[in-house]
Every structure is written in structure tokens, then in C-alpha cells.
Amino acid sequence: MIPSAALESRIAVRARDPRPDPGPRLESVYRPARPLDLYATVATFQRGPGDPAQAWSTGVIWRAIRTPQGVASVALRQLRDGSVRAASWGPGREWAIAQVPALCGALDDDTGFDPSLHPLIADSHHRHPGLRIGRGDMLFDALVQSVTEQKVTAIQAFSAWRRLVTWFGERVPGLTPKPMFAPPTIEGWRRIPSWAWHRAGLEPPQSRTIVMAARRGDTLVRAMAACAPEARDAILTSLPGIGPWTAAETRIRALGDPDAVSVGDFHLAHQVGYALTGTRVEDDGMLELLAPWAGQRQRVIRYILASGVREPRRAPRLHPEDHRAR
Template sequence: MTLTADAGAADAASRGTPRETVYRPAAPVDLRATVGMLRRGPGDPTMVFDGPVIWRTLRTPLGPAALALRARGAEIIATAWGDGAEHALDSVPELCGANDDPTGFDPSHHPLIADVARRSVGIRLARTGVVFDALACAIIEQKVTGLEAFRAWRQLVTKFGERAPGPTPRPMYTAPTAAQWRRIPSWDWHRVAVQPPQSKTVVRAAERAESVSRALLAAPTGEERDRVLTSLPGIGIWTSAETRIRALGDPDAVSVGDYHLAHQVGYALTGHRTDDDGMLELLAPWAGHRQRVIRLIFASRVSEPRRGPRLSPEDHRSR
């Protein structure tokens, strides 16, 4: 793995001049499958797919940044704008799965997993290292459809986040800081149809954002990571797993309690639906790499045929 930064003045980013890095990963990286899974719906103001380029916003200690990633052969070209450009470039290897270690993963336990693993060697587990952003996003997604959660995320980030620098393909924003999440008025939560249990959970978590982030990043095992997150009121194992997946690239996190996941895993591995207990039993041969198997199942595009209409989101805002 090599990361080579172009020469430039230290204040180039603050003048709007982009900084560029060429990242040469040690293993193949499918940029869309690795980094793209962080996008929260097609209207996500923090991530945009622009043809072969993936745009992502970041909030750094030095200010906001916009990061553009594109593959060029075995290299990944990263360009960043804004006061936080250097921090954004420093995040590229982990974002592209540099810390993802597949040691001990044996896809041969199931023919589908073996086949997809052979055909999808570039799927890596991205790590953002930004705990509270992942946690807030997961809380908003509790007990609602993806459509509802993505809409709320888009509207809240656009209104309370900070406009990203650079020539982004459309207006993009960084997610609010923990302090900004705490100051969102109750009526704004109501306008975007985030219910009081979820909004209060975000606010309570924001009050402990720094200490929770430090503890989670230091926790060495999935059990200890769950213990850190579920110590917060309103945070269960589903929200903990979703946070671990995005912030840490945790290879073993499983979102138990998800409305669809157990059905999808069961159908892909057996041809039949299963429940959470059945899913955990099916994934047991890959202990330590269960999230990796789930990602391969998603990549396989094997899914149970629909049996009825989609669930229509219910609008509580007028109540």
C-alpha cells in the first residue's frame, strides 16, 4: 500500500485549490461496492455518485472538506477541497478498506459464497472512523422504512449541516456536529417525521458523543463494542451493529432485528426464509466474518421474490 501526495502550498485548500493523492492499495478495490455502501439513499447530501467518481463530504478538526474518488487501473485518485482537505486525503486508505483483514475467512462453506467471493475480490469493508455520524444515521433509521429514513437524513443534514467546498456535482453538505444535532428544535424533527423516541435518542447520544467515540474506537471485540453503544438509552443491538459496520468496518457485525436481513440471508443460503436465530445459525461457520458474508450475499443479487406491495410510509407530521 502506498499513498503519495502531490506537492503544494500548505494553504492551498483554503484558497480553493484542490489537493490530490494517488492511493495504491495492496489488494484490488471495487470502489463502488466498498465506499458506495456508505451512501444513505440516492439523495444523500453527504455522498454523490457522479459517473465513475464518488463524492463524499467530511467534517474534520480543521473544517469541512469534499473528497472525490475515482479508480484508474489499480490506483485510486483522491482529490480534496476545503480547509479539511489534508484530513480527507488521510482518510482514503481506511475508507477504501486498507484495514480490512480477511484472514481466516473461508468462503467454501457454501457454494454461493464461494462463487461470489471468487467473482468479487474487490469488495472491501470501508471504515470511516467517524462514530457519531454513523450512530446518528442509524438511530434515524430505527423502526422506519429506508425511504423515510433517507428523506429525514437528507433534510436534516441539508438544513443543519455545513455546505461542502469544491466543485461538487450538486450542493453537498457535511453532517451536523454533535452540538448542532443537540440544538435541532423539536418542530424540525417533527417536520421530517422523525419520532420523539428517535430524536431524543440522537440528542442524548450527542451529549456523550466524544466519550462514546473514544470508547468504541478503543474496544477490541464486537461484544465490547456492543456494550459501549447499548449503554446509551435507546440504543439496541441493531443500531450498534449498523454503527459498527459504517464507522469501524467491523467484519463480524450482524444487524439482528432488521426487518429484511434474516429473510435475505435465509433465502440466499437455503432457498427459504428464516428468522434472526436461524440467520445466526446459518452464519455461524463464518464467525468473525459474518458481515463479510452478508456483503457477499448483497453482491450476489439473490433475493426472495416479492409477495406483495411495498410498505407505504405513514406520515405522522399532521398528527
């Protein structure tokens, strides 16, 4: 029998634990038609090692998402035969399970992609046969992530995302390896107070962009779902504070766009230039180098990053500034 003091302690811990009732668990197995590297495909959605919305633990990818039916946690494990076992908890579990194939690249179309046009791409393609471009399908979450990563270091952006989602997101149910939180609703992003943005380490231009986008959030999501692919950039960049880089990053994460190129990135053009020519280039040079793969340029970038080829560092890393004390 548990002593009364220990029992009282357990009750107190449970009272402080805001974890919601997981309800029934929903499971499925996704069997990809082509080779799949689950980690290489899905890990790109994680925003740093402390991301409260995605984690990797003992061979399982855990995700906390907000679906049209409510929040859900999702656990993904790749089996020896290449299939992916998925389990989900929460009110959004049916949507989350149905979305797993797209997340794992089932809709990824590489028609017309020719890796033989460059030896490095051919080699990386050969060594990474399971690399796919997945899609998260939650457009506004992808947009917020992209805005938080504008013109700052990855460390700063990931820190701001972690704080905001933990403070204003919703704890998801399930047997997650740590407390995990789905991002706020669109209205939730709009209602975040100004002091919280500052405390999270986000600059005023970024927070204003997110709040203004949230005011048109539902309309934006519907417009993006209904428009032709070639019109997506025009819709996104019509929002104040959203430029080509942010639009491309949003399309990559939410829609798995195989041709999106993040023009204006601090490092990307240099990486592409060095990998393909041995010399760094700027944006115009990067676009010229990627032109032979029109329609599949993001795929080429993925293979460049997977190749491990990096330009030698020329200077110390940029030290992130902390503006929260201002």
C-alpha cells in the first residue's frame, strides 16, 4: 500500500501536470512505393534541438501539430522493411494519421529530375536513395516559422520559436518523450501581447509581420489551397513583410515544393556555388547554376546539403545579439 505522504505527492504532481487526456490511440502503417529515409525526410521540419513541436527520441520522430480537427501528437518509427508505423493521439488524430504519407514524401514528384547533369548531384542521389521532400500541410505554421527565421541566426530563430510555442501553444496528449506543444491557432498568434514577442527574442518587424498575416490568416490559407502553383508566391508576397525568401521557405515546408529556391539566404548561394563549381556565388549565380534543373531546384539543393560538401569557414561564427534587455 502506498504511504499517504507519497500518495499525496503523486496527486499533487498530477494536479500540476497539464497533459490532456489522450483518448484512444489511432495507428496505421505507411508502406512507401519507393525507398524512404524517414529521418532525412522528416527531420527537416524540426526547428532546432529544443523544438517543442518535434523531437527525435530512441528511433522515433514525435510531432505535435494543430490540425483542422484539433491538436494531435504523432509518433513515427521506420521498420526494417522500410514501412513507417504511425500512432497518433488527440482530437486531430484522424487528420494526423491521414497526413503521414504526404509528410513522408508520398506526393513528392521528381518527374524530369536528372541527377546525371552534375557528378556531385549524381553521387549524392546514389548515396541517398530514400531522400524525399515531404510536406507539412499546415501553411500558417510554416509561414510563422519562416518569418521568425528572417535575417537572424538559426539559434535566435529556434529560440524564439521554442519560447512562443511553449508559452502560447497547446500541450498535446500522448506518450511524448517530453512535454510537447502544438503551435497556437491563427487567432492565437494574433493575440500574443507585444511584450511576449520581445521577451521571446523576436524583433518588432517580424512580430508585426506575423500579427498582420494572422489578421488575414484564414483567407490566406483558403487562397493558397485554391490557387494554381504559379500564383502562390504572388499571394504570399502580397502580405507586408513577406518577401521571396519567406515565401519560398513557406512553400517548401507546407507544400513540399520541389522547385522552391530561397533567394536572399545568407548561406545558400555560397553553398550551392561551392558544391557545384568550387567557388562561392551570389543569388544570380546560384539561379544560373540551378537552371538546368528547372522544376526540381529544391531537390538539387537537398542533395547538395545531403552530400556534406561545405565551403571551408573563413571567419568565426556570427555571435547572436540579444535585444531583450533593450
